[in-house]
Amino acid sequence: AQSVTQLGSHVSVSEGALVLLRCNYSSSVPPYLFWYVQYPNQGLQLLLKYTSAATLVKGINGFEAEFKKSETSFHLTKPSAHMSDAAEYFCAVSETGSQGNLIFGKGTKLSVKP
Amino acid sequence: EPEVTQTPSHQVTQMGQEVILRCVPISNHLYFYWYRQILGQKVEFLVSFYNNEISEKSEIFDDQFSVERPDGSNFTLKIRSTKLEDSAMYFCASSYDRGTNIQYFGAGTRLSVL
Numbered sequence: 001a002q003s004v005t006q007l008g009s010h011v012s013v014s015e016g017a018l019v020l021l022r023c024n025y026s027s028s029v030p031p032y033l034f035w036y037v038q039y040p041n042q043g044l045q046l047l048l049k050y051t052s053a054a055t056l057v058k059g060i061n062g063f064e065a066e067f068k069k070s071e072t073s074f075h076l077t078k079p080s081a082h083m084s085d086a087a088e089y090f091c092a093v094s095e096t097g098s099q100g101n102l103i104f105g106k107g108t109k110l111s112v113k114p
Numbered sequence: 115e116p117e118v119t120q121t122p123s124h125q126v127t128q129m130g131q132e133v134i135l136r137c138v139p140i141s142n143h144l145y146f147y148w149y150r151q152i153l154g155q156k157v158e159f160l161v162s163f164y165n166n167e168i169s170e171k172s173e174i175f176d177d178q179f180s181v182e183r184p185d186g187s188n189f190t191l192k193i194r195s196t197k198l199e200d201s202a203m204y205f206c207a208s209s210y211d212r213g214t215n216i217q218y219f220g221a222g223t224r225l226s227v228l
Contacts, residue, residue: 041221102149106155
């Protein structure tokens with residue numbers, strides 16, 4: 001069965017510092033991988049996706065993630081945090097050839113200190 | 115930019131009552147999903163819907179739940195007899211292409227069962 005593990009339910013960084021949000025997955029077949037962001041009182045917004053093309057994926061708002069098959073990881077990074085990045089971030093996986101339902105991690109709440 | 119809209123944003127109901135949560139997916143999308151997020155827990159898949167029938171459903175989606183696309187635009191989730199444990203945020207999502215499976219989410223309906 002597929003699963004997603006996000007290490008750290010809460011990450012706090014200073015403005016301008018590197019953001020690193022960790023995601024590990026388990027899947028029996030090559031997966032599609034996603035990062036979604038949820039701002040307060042809003043829905044889930046797609047940040048980026050990996051669908052078996054380039055392993056380094058660039059998303060919106062300066063975020064990127066690298067698919068590492070050997071480590072079954074898809075960590076999300078941003079070189080320099082901005083106050084507006086404060087939100088909850090969800091990693092999700094779906095299997096190629098599946099009906100498309102997403103399996104989500106528990107989420108990581110990112111706080112950015114001035 | 116097209117978006118998925120959900121109504122109401124907050125629904126309060128008494129245990130045992132029926133509720134209908136409404137969603138208007140993006141107009142040219144073909145695949146529709148419901149997810150829920152119990153407070154403090156991960157986002158969980160409930161059901162996917164395509165070509166006017168359920169494609170896949172999770173264990174959570176028991177006989178108390180049903181989905182319908184009554185008029186070609188709305189996509190509804192009905193809970194026949196609500197239980198306290200149904201209290202959660204319910205998200206609707208839609209996608210055009212199951213292949214790359216980019217799902218667009220609504221802002222959610224918070225269901226409170228008293």
